[in-house]
Amino acid sequence: MMFDAVPTMVEYIRTGRVQALATSGRTRSATLPEVPTVAESGVPGYEATIWLGLMAPRGTPAAVVARLNAELGKITANPEVRRAWGAQGAIAMTMGVDEFGRYLAADIDKWARIVRISGAKAE
Secondary structure (H helix, E strand, O other): OOOOOHHHHHHHHHHHOOOOOOOOOOOOOOOOOOOEEOOOOOOOOOOOOOOOOOOOOOOOOOHHHHHHHHHHHHHOOOOOHHHHHHHHHOOOOOOOOHHHHHHHHHHHHHHHHHHHHHHOOOO
């Protein structure tokens, strides 16, 4: 058993080389709508999402950050990009700088809490 991202596993699932038991997002994957979520499969509230974000070093001028964000917004809004990503099971979560900062902080808090509760230790 393993967890992996839908985009890297979708072809293995579709060809029957791998059996998908569940997806880890809050809702079912549009790419694999027949596969239930972990929450639907008996673990209420379970959600784990793989995300990618672009970050710049502290002190990067605000104008540069705004430009990068605007250009990335254009790319992720492009219908061809959305279609290609969607076919792979990826969804663009386009966010502004402040919104991404809040998202990142919340994700760090979530996983820190889970590590504390689990008692996991780095070795």
